[in-house]
Amino acid sequence: MKLTGSLIFAKELKALGVNYVAGIPASGSWPLVEALATPGAGVPFIQVMQEQSAVHMADGYFRACGRPMAALLSTSPQRSRALGGIETASADGSALLVVTAGRPEDSVAVLFEPVDGQSGVSATRASADKTRLTVSSADKLSSTLRRAFDTMMSGPSRPVTLEIPMAVQAESVEIKVLKGASRLPVADAVALDDTRLERVGERLAGARKPVILAGAGVIRAEASADVLNVAETFLCPVITTAQGKGAFPEDHPLSGGTLGRGPREGANTLLASADVVIALGCACDPDILHIAHQAPLKKVIEATLITLDDDPVGPAPQARALIDVAIVDGLRAQLRALSAWITPSRLGDLKRRRARYRASVILLRERQHAVAQADNGNDGVALPVQRPLIELRQLLERDAILVVGAGSVQAAVRQVFPVYTPRSHLCAGRFGDVGWAVPAAIGAKLAMPARQVVCVVGDGDFLQSMQEVAICVMHTIPVVFVVLNNSGYGAVSELHQARGEHYLGGEFNLPDGKPYSPDFASIARSFGLQAWRVEFASQLSAVFTKALNCPGPSLVEIITARASHLAHGG
Template sequence: MAEVLYASPSSACLEMSVMLTGSQVFAKELKSLGIHYVAGIPGSGSSSLVEALRTPGADIPFIQVMQEQSAVHMADGYFRACGRPMAALLPTPLRRTKALGAIATALADRSAMLVIGGEQAPGLPGVFEPPVMPQNASPSQLKVGKARLSVTGIEKLPAILRKGFETMVSGDAGPVTLDISLDVQGQSIDIKGARSTNRIAAGIAKRPDPQVLQQISERLRNAQRPVLLGGGGVIAHEVTGQLLELAEAFQLPVVTTAQGKGAFPEDHPLSMGALGLAPDDPVNLLVSRADVVIAIGCALNGAPHQTSPDSGARPGVSQTLITVDDEKRPHPGSQYVQITLTGDLESSLSGLCATIDTPQRKALRRLRAPLCKSLSALREARDQSLIAIVSSDAAPLSAQRPLHELRLVLERDAILVVGAGSLQAAVRQAFPVYLPRCHLCAGGAGEVGWAVPAAIGAKLAMPARQVVCVVGDGDFLQSMQEMAVCVMHTIPVVFVVFNNSGYASLSQLHAERNANHLGGEFNLPDGKPYSPDFAVIARSFGLDAWRVEHGSQLNAVLTKAINSKGPSLVEVITARIRPAPQA
């Protein structure tokens, strides 16, 4: 228990005799723990906490959002972009907040944050009374996030905050919720001689089993069609360098999950891109036909190449699946796993690289030369098929066309925040990512309305980087009011809204099941597509905005948006995707 995870920007001891309220102690402790932003909505049970953020010695900016869940999504995007947590402050008790779905999203995708719920102020009408829980309710039914903490006395506040931070980053990162009563907020304490600690200890890293390392090394060396599958855990544990070394040492073609996109540079000769949504996607087929798959930092949802419960593909009976993770966890696809390596990911990957010496590496390079040649041909064929799509000026545009143009005008380390639905599949296909934490998407829960506030959080985390939010129009409608936050705080995010008058993924799903009922589309009574003018709406919020209907406009408009001094929006009219009629 000795590793320092967070350091206070100012770690001086508090030696003067000063009376502070619980809210002021809260603010100072947040500062000492490295919290640089708090997002949320003030309420009757949390207004003193918001006011205390201005306390000298704290001075933490408060970002007021328009909806409760946006505060949590913003903290989610912040953590994904930089690996450091921020805090979300909600105006209502956590048991009845509208942000529960947002907390669930952060939990599913392992995003650490502190979520503070305000207490109901006394004297409010009975409609605000908390619901009565069943007498046989278990504590787990009351739990929100990774852990739920409560402060019952001001003297316990610093220790509980540190416990919350330790909990949110230990093991699988996740949101920790905290209740601070009005009594604690208003109590005062003399902090003379009190020492504010900025050390949060982590347990000693578990070393991988040397025998298992050798077993895996032998399987990888003898494999005829190996594949390395990189997941979000590679990025979370900051072992992308070790992943690159492992791939090059064993000459392994690399595929990533959606959350792992960016864990391996997609312009590397061994990169095969990200898993697709369809079972017959070329990358998915590559994984399904491999004789050895080593999955690193992945939360498997079945066979390693399965991306949905409807996927009919299954690995061959002779396929060896190896999982490498920081801790042993139950996988829904555990029936496919033959070898499991559990331990610190950095030690595991470095240990695997150490099992193969220079002569063996050279021999493997010669042995795998035909495989690498065939992979190169596969990549070229895939790229050629994509060129036909991204070069088409047919109106309405395909989703891939603006993504391709966007990649051309963005810097290599730009951060792309992707909305929910089928747009994620287009991004995996047409937008290569070269560095970790440059591709952010809501994976496990697929929360609609996540992308806009998450992009704002990413820009707060990495202000020197370009941050672009690509989002469908249906998704955008659920959180577009947060554009006001960008204007009020001068946060220059670029929003690219793909407007096809509806939820594309839902429209396609309904069309496949019932050709006469296209649920998910936005239509007028006469069947014509309906859509608000998002560029006009954005301008009314104070953003620079453009509307694109033809491919020839893309380069110039996207360049203007990226070079805008403040937040900007580009609305792109894209095609509705409807499946071909069944014979």
């Protein structure tokens, strides 16, 4: 069968299980876009309004379902405007395919160093978690695409950039296009280190106050059930990092919650008082550095720190000095072997010795819950950011996906919004990229159409990418957008408030000092969304119910207090 490079590309994407491509068509990519709509290919193309949003959308798609999506960025300006999105996906371990046309200009190429090459294909890499492939002939395109997917999905997941020059798109060659996703990598057999596992088992069993810290790697490895099994076997409480939120059900008696910003928040307290900490899937998670740097967690330096991960790179150098035992391969296999270490006699002894500790964990969580529920706004008082989150959690289904914007809203979600299932809490972790959440939420809904998807974002964050809500209208994608409007970048102001300073740089003000804000509900209606504006706590439940029942996209704008009380629970 004779096919152009563009048709080979489209048919291979379909065979590899790619369900969507997002981007902005340009002179270098029209053949690829047209090929995607060809009968037999049929991969929907989602046209975004801003280039970086295509990458953020693919990022959110992967985080929600664990399968890659593609972003098409044709020209050099498109690629340069999307670099921040690629870095965010790379830092947080998201696999996605970035397709470009032509060779990179010198200004872009300097970011990459050649590492290998083969006939018809060249590869360059900027770092351990970012690879660029270039194909020079159409007959190499099929194998190169499969190589790109193997690179994305084998080992630590990461973005891969594939360049398909115009000449390759137009070239016709005889080729047999493979059917089915035959590229799925086969995991290597894991060699269990019995000696190390014995040490881990003994230290967990012998600890007075052990804590399991679950990170994003647990979710990526689909190891949540294994963590639950280890926790119940060793009667050990589990806390999570922000990226790992959802790795352990937060309504379980052994849940200690999520690491937070306030020093007295429950998870922080548990971690600070632990004598053994086992960090699972935390190698690429910035919250692991809390152990080394942030009060009151410095006390944990005195504890035994054990790490199990699937990332051969391991945790950051600042954390490595604290590690007593490290296992860097086969997270799920190691956890299953660890669960089998406990004998019935050991379990009986553990139950007796851990009874008081388990009771204290439950009491701590109950106290934190009571504090979080108290003083969260009523009619006549400006709403704190926590109140809408508490109301929203009560109305959402158990497995609803919450996509969280950058800044103070992330801290509030950690505090008052429990998550029960993996891939139900998505946030841009290491970089906290503003503008990420809106397109990422659209990607999450494309990935999981049967689940509720709500994007909670601050007004400053929403202004960075609000134009992408048009995609939801054009494609009838029912995402609920919740804009918490405090007329500014709350996190910037809070930083200075904590230092006893008054700094206007994070506020949106008129010349006379009064707060400034667009009418986001009206803007949303002009895009074609159903929208409501909420100013009082008594309105929240009814408005959220209407928004969640909309057949299409909707937006709820909530006026919140400028002065946050994120530290009220700690």
